[in-house]
Amino acid sequence: MVIDIGAGTTEIAVVCYSGTVVSESLRIAGNHFDSVIRRYVKKSHDLLIGDKTAETIKIKIGTAYPHPVHDEATLEVSGLRLLSGLPGSVVLRGAEIREAISEPLGNIVSSIKRVLEQLPPELASDLLDRGIVLTGGGA
Ligand SMILES: Nc1ncnc2c1ncn2[C@@H]1O[C@H](COP(=O)(O)OP(=O)(O)OP(=O)(O)O)[C@@H](O)[C@H]1O
Ligand SMILES: [Mg+2]
Structure with missing residues (x-):
């Protein structure tokens, strides 16, 4: 297989x-994970990020199953704040990215x-x- x-x-x-x-x-693969991460960061952190940033998040802290160390991994990313339109940044955790991509992974x-x-x-x-x-x- x-x-x-x-x-x-x-x-x-x-x-x-x-x-x-x-x-x-099936048409669910890497690109789809990136767009799901973009949507998640926009919705949950009010931050607009690009595809490249979403891909970096996926590669650096994305995981498929719960793991005490990987879930605690963090990454600071920058983008544009949804409301003000001004640059801003947030710190993301591995666990939230794992949850964000869990549906397409499923x-x-x-x-x-x-x-x-x-x-x-x-x-x-x-x-x-x-x-x-x-x-x-x-x-
Ligand atoms: N370390 C990594 N962790 C997670 N995803 C990764 C990692 N490295 C690369 N990717 C993802 O792998 C995908 C590219 O894989 P690959 O080069 O096999 O695709 P492709 O053969 O060009 O595409 P397709 O087979 O769909 O035509 C991209 O979405 C990229 O973000
Ligand atoms: Mg291929």
Whole structure:
């Protein structure tokens, strides 16, 4: 099983003897995480940030599951205050970014589960032996 989390798409496939057995492709990947983070910072901190800043937040303090150290990680980001239109900055925590991206991440997980459900039972033990190859920039 290979999961490629790119910028625009996530592709999930089970490959056997060079053929694709089951696959699914969804348009939720790195770019989508960036826009969800942008929206979150705007809504919860009244701060407008650009795509590059959102991507930096994702890379520096974004995580997929709760972790005592990563949840406490912080990052100061600058943007424009929504009300005044003046420059401002906020300090973001890992835990809030994890929560902000949890919905699209959950969509990817659901898609992975759907692919697993279609897997021929005889391939299940191979999958348990070999695990999943997670690739792409968003991995
Ligand atoms: N350390 C990181 N943590 C999280 N996301 C990352 C990290 N490094 C890169 N990315 C994200 O990975 C994405 C780019 O991945 P990749 O280069 O695999 O995409 P692509 O092949 O160009 O896109 P696609 O496969 O959708 O056509 C970007 O959204 C980028 O923000
Ligand atoms: Mg790609």
